[in-house]
Amino acid sequence: MHWFALLTCILTVSLVNQVSSLETVSANYGETVTIPCNKGLVKAEDVTITKWKYDKGNILVKLRDQNATVLDDVNYKTRVSLKDDFSLVITKVTMDDQRTFTCITVVSADILEFPVQLAINKAPSPPQITEQATVMEIGKLTTVAECRTEGANPAANITWFKNKTPLASDGTAIKISQAVDVDSVTKLSATTSKLEYAAVKEDVNAKFTCRVQHVRSADMESSPLNFTVNYPTEKVSLQVVSQGPFKEGDNVTLKCTADGNPPPPIYNFYIKGEKKTVENSNTYTLRNITRADTGEYKCSLVDGEDMVDTAQITVDYLEVVLSSTGKINKKVGESFEITLDIDGSGTTQTSWRKGNAKLEKAPKFDKLKYSDSGVYGCVVSMGGLKKTQTFELIVEGAPVIKSLINKKGDGTMNKVLICVGEGSPKPTVQWSINGTNVDETAYVDGKITYSLTLIPKVNLTVSCTVSNDLGSDIRSINVSTFADDVTMDKQDMKQEQSEQTTMVVGIVVGLLVAALAVGLAYWLYLKKFRTGTWKTGEKEDGSAEESKKLEENQSQKADV
Incomplete structure (x- = not known):
């Protein structure tokens, strides 16, 4: 190449x-x-x-x-x-x-x-919390936690928040230090931020969080940090936990609380002047209270008895006493009055009833009747208290037959005897003759009606006897046969017709006599006035004085 x-x-x-x-x-x-x-x-x-x-x-x-x-x-x-x-x-x-x-x-x-x-x-990792504190003391600078994020480029920034408000170092109560480390292999950055904080009492429920911010990702926030804030007790409070008003027999729970954290494990309760020390609890229960438990109660710290609080307890009471209770036996015609004695801690209201019927006032009788028997009750209420007292009044008397009557029955030959008795206890009946359809009505207010149906063959006398433990009464009635009733009815009709005829004749005669008397009186009256006043064909020659005397005489005659 x-x-x-x-x-x-x-x-x-x-x-x-x-x-x-x-x-x-x-x-x-x-x-x-x-x-x-x-x-x-x-x-x-x-x-x-x-x-x-x-x-x-x-x-x-x-x-x-x-x-x-x-x-x-x-x-x-x-x-x-x-x-x-x-x-x-x-x-x-x-x-x-x-x-x-x-x-x-x-x-x-x-x-x-x-x-x-x-x-x-390179976007950073989510925030990681380390070195988190669990307890903080008021006024003492303490490391709350460290917040770390890794694998970022450029390096991420971390911000601390308390209740969503950003925190800034002030050098005394708040200190925030932040460091960036670069990995020797990946060359990526890790950011670590440490928060030191001096707590105050209001931080008991504060929420601390850290937030990671980066140019290549959305902000990421940690979960809220929770810790306990310790501070000394400044105030003790005594609370009556049970719901009032209180009545005798109730249980009442007292609760003593201190505003320090952690709360004290032991308290003093002052119960009617006597100190009761309670460990591992802040409550004390008064059981089966009475009116004597009304008063002031206290609680305090054991190691600071000058920190004390008080609470007042009032025990309501209500006592109701009737002058007579249970079953009360009285004689018919007697007088009777009930009295009620009430002892309560407040204003009371009283109502009376007889059975299911409401009474306007307490029972008072000048003369008892059988209908006055019954169960009487009174209800006395005061706030949440209610007392009920009852008694049963029994009016007694020997039985008396009020009436005994004989009437025709439904059949042509029947007779029904009705015997009405009154007394208490309930009287029983005894007929002097046997019959059919022996019946009795309900026993109400001391009164009962007995009936007996019979077919008399001959005229006879029937007796009704009513009795109870206090005495008895008997009454008899004549009962005729059906044939005698027919004869008697005819005789009664003839006698009635004769009596009616006699009555008519008497009335006519009386009217004639009255008419004659009235006519005679009228004739005499006219005769007297005409004789003393006029003379036919004669001239009036009398003097004025004579005329006056004549008028006076006529006036006197008229008065007569």
Whole structure:
């Protein structure tokens, strides 16, 4: 290859007539890049020789009308090729390819040089958190964590954030240090940033993150960092956990909390003046409280009893006592009154009922009746408390037959006897004769009705006897046969007709006598007035005084 040596000599000693300005081409790490030559400034048919080189050696040479010859450079022998427009193609670029490549062309008597700078880009890896702190103390500068990203070119930048707000070093409470390392083999950069931070109490729930920023990739942010912030207790609080209002018999739980972190493992509770120390818990439960438990309660730290807080507990109570309870037996006609004694911690409301019926006021009876028997109850309420008291009033009395009647039955020969009794306990009945359809009504308000159906063959007297534990009563009634009833009905009709006739005659006679009396009285009246007043055919010669006397006499007669 003597021609190659000759060409190299010519290109070395020849004077370069034109040098273009330095151009930059970018390529991604590991990919294929095309580096242009002269950008069309020189026509391909005018070029007799083309050569590509770099600062450490020659890459390839091409003579006109011949194929390009790749030289024995170990870096590019297997990775380069030449395009028709003399552009250089390099595959699998690495950081070692980030250099200046020069395209030399011979045109006529001129030698032209076109240098191109190749820049290699590589996106960094996602952020990696190391050396993370788990506990921080207020005011003490502590390493929060280190954030690292690798395999980048150019080197990536790292920014720290607290609650999405960027942090900047201030030299005291915040210190951020960043370092870039280059891998000796790959020549790629790794960026490491360390955050030192002096926590404050408000950082208990703060979220710290680091963000990797690079020209060839989108920003990448780490997961939030969590750690515990320790700080001393400044305040103790006592809370009544159980929901009030409280009543006697309830359980009430108290909870003591301190605002320090970590919280104290032990507390003092002051229960009615007595100190109770509780370990590994911050609660204390009062069980089955009474009204005596109403008052002030306290809690404090064991190693700082001056840090104390208080809470007030009020226990509501309600007691209801009836003057009489259970079953109350009274005699019919007696008086009875119930009284209610209420002892409560607040204003109460009372309602009364008899069975399911509401009463306007407490039961009070001047004279008991059987209908007053029943179950009475009162409900006394106060806030969430409610007390119910009941009693059963039983009005008793010896039975009395209120009525005993005889009426015709449904059949032509039947008679139905109805005996109405009243008493308490419920009276039983005894008939003096047997019959059919023996029945009784419901026993209501001390009253019951018994019935007996019979067909009398002869006239007879039937007795009804009602009795209970307090006494008995008997009443009898005459029961006639059906034939006697017919005869009696006819006699009753005749007697009724006779009585009606007699009554009519008496009325007529009475009317005639009254008419005669009225006529006679009227005739006498007219006769008297005419006799004392006028004289037919005679002249009135009397004096004024006589006339006056005459008028007075007539007036007196009229009054009579």
